[in-house]
Amino acid sequence: MGGSLAYLPFRVVRAPxxxxxxxxxxxxxxxxxxxxxxxxxxxxTWALLRGLFIVGYALAQVLHGAARRSLGE
Numbered sequence: 001m002g003g004s005l006a007y008l009p010f011r012v013v014r015a016p017x018x019x020x021x022x023x024x025x026x027x028x029x030x031x032x033x034x035x036x037x038x039x040x041x042x043x044x045t046w047a048l049l050r051g052l053f054i055v056g057y058a059l060a061q062v063l064h065g066a067a068r069r070s071l072g073e
Contacts, residue, residue, distance in 0.1 A: 006070050010063040017056030024049050 027046040031039055 006067040007064070010060055010067055013056055013060045013063055017053060017060055020049060020053045020056060024053050 024046060027042055027049065031042045031046060034042060
């Protein structure tokens with residue numbers, strides 16, 4: 001029980017980050033196939049979401065490491 005609670009913050013951050021990663025990948029695929037005007041509209045959204053993904057990924061890595069250290073693994 002204690003082990004699963006140690007990983008709870010990691011899981012809370014990881015789930016939305018994984019979803020955000022899928023959205024970023026989808027926007028990147030749409031960007032590659034879009035005409036110039038649509039690219040101008042897609043890029044700011046992609047850049048913002050990509051930044052959020054990177055922050056979420058880094059935070060998930062920190063929380064995962066902290067959970068492993070707290071359990072002595």
